[in-house]
Amino acid sequence: MAQRRSGCLPLILGLILIAVWVGGEESDLPPLQTEAFDPRSPRRPLPQFERETYVIQDRDGPARDSMGTAFVVDSDGVWLTAEHVTHGCARFGLEEDGMPIAVSRVLESREADVALIRDGQQSVAILPLTARAPEPGGxxxxxxxxxxxxxxxxxxxxxxxxxxxxxxxxxxxxxxxxxxxxxxxxxxxxxxxxxxxxxxxxxxxxxxxxxxxxxxxxxxxxxxxxxxxxxxxxxxxxxxxxxxxxxxxxxxxxxxxxxxxxxxxxxxxxxxxx
Incomplete structure (x- = not known):
């Protein structure tokens, strides 16, 4: 396979967008309101299985300005992203015409690394979801x-x-x-x-x-x-x-x-x- 190359310039430009976004009157930006959803309560415990465990980045470390990805699942402006992308954010936005547009309502899962944005940009098309995982090898x-x-x-x-x-x-x-x-x-x-x-x-x-x-x-x-x-x-x-x-x-x-x-x-x- 040919060697892949990548620079950090796009990431730097993304962080500059964040700085410009919040550099004005922060009172004009809605603060992020976060709800939590966790089905793993004592009343409804999920089954536990012995299987391989991966250790990934510590979510409890210091939060910092960052950039991720989101996608729309309902035309009324419902989006999904990773929970660790929204976790600890004071303000959160989705890009439009080169600038972040602030959203204010997020529901974060405590079961898995997924968060639902309730008030993102509306869309004429959405991506289809399923609860079924592919077969191994797919x-x-x-x-x-x-x-x-x-x-x-x-x-x-x-x-x-x-x-x-x-x-x-x-x-x-x-x-x-x-x-x-x-x-x-x-x-x-x-x-x-x-x-x-x-x-x-x-x-x-x-x-x-x-x-x-x-x-x-x-x-x-x-x-x-x-x-x-x-x-x-x-x-x-x-x-x-x-x-x-x-x-x-x-x-x-x-x-x-x-x-x-x-x-x-x-x-x-x-x-x-x-």
């Missing part, structure tokens, strides 16, 4: 903005596992994928793809991008059943989209570019209080 297409630039990562599903963030007591259900190729080809971390959709070969969203391990070439995504539990708890999604099957990486990249042009997938920006 292909997935991770979409988002690593280092601030659009990219599709093709991977092969290894199977289900658990993930722990730092020293957290509880584990999150995830799917583990082995990276195969990228479009466009470039090296570097996948940071910034978090919160974007992972689509299966049948065109359904089968997870939200959560983490990656550069050394092992693994991509972790949320369990799709956990995503559906959050969506159903929010009672904010009442539409179903028709999936479009994906015929390989080039087709995935073509669909991704169309969705970028129509605003279905966007960069997301987090601003934290100093």
């Amino acid at each position: 292909l997935g297409y991770h979409m988002g903005f690593p280092a601030g630039e659009p990219m599709v990562v093709q991977s092969e599903l290894i199977g289900a596992a658990d993930a722990r963030r730092g020293m957290a007591d509880s584990a999150e259900p995830v799917l583990v994928w082995a990276e195969r190729s990228r479009q466009p080809e470039r090296d570097g971390t996948l940071s910034g793809i978090s919160g974007g959709p992972t689509l299966g070969e049948d065109g359904h969203v089968v997870g939200v991008n959560s983490a990656s391990t550069d050394r092992r070439g693994r991509v972790l995504t949320t369990d799709p059943a956990a995503v559906i539990r959050l969506v159903e708890a929010a009672r904010a999604v009442d539409e179903r989209a028709q999936p479009r099957p994906i015929a390989g990486l080039s087709d995935a990249d073509r669909q991704f570019r169309q969705w970028l042009a129509s605003g279905i997938i966007r960069r997301a920006f987090c601003d934290v209080d100093d």
Whole structure:
């Protein structure tokens, strides 16, 4: 495989956008109101299974301004992203015409790394969800903005596992994928793809991008059943989209570019209080 190359300029430009966004009158920006959803209460404990556990970044560390990805699942302005993308943000926004547009209502899952945005930009089209994970060996297409630039990562599903963030007591259900190729080809971390959709070969969203391990070439995504539990708890999604099957990486990249042009997938920006 040809060596991939990547620079940090797009990420720097993204952080500059955050600085410009909050550099004016902060009173004009709605503060982020966060709700929590956790089905793992003592009354409704989820079953525990012995399976491989991955340790990923510590969510309880100091929050900082950052950039991720989000995608729309209901035309009234309901979006999904990763919970660690919204966690600790004082203000949160979705990009439109090169600037973040602030949102104020987010429902964060405490079961898995997924968050639902209630008041994002409206859309004429949405991405279709499913609770069913692909079979091991199936292909997935991770979409988002690593280092601030659009990219599709093709991977092969290894199977289900658990993930722990730092020293957290509880584990999150995830799917583990082995990276195969990228479009466009470039090296570097996948940071910034978090919160974007992972689509299966049948065109359904089968997870939200959560983490990656550069050394092992693994991509972790949320369990799709956990995503559906959050969506159903929010009672904010009442539409179903028709999936479009994906015929390989080039087709995935073509669909991704169309969705970028129509605003279905966007960069997301987090601003934290100093």
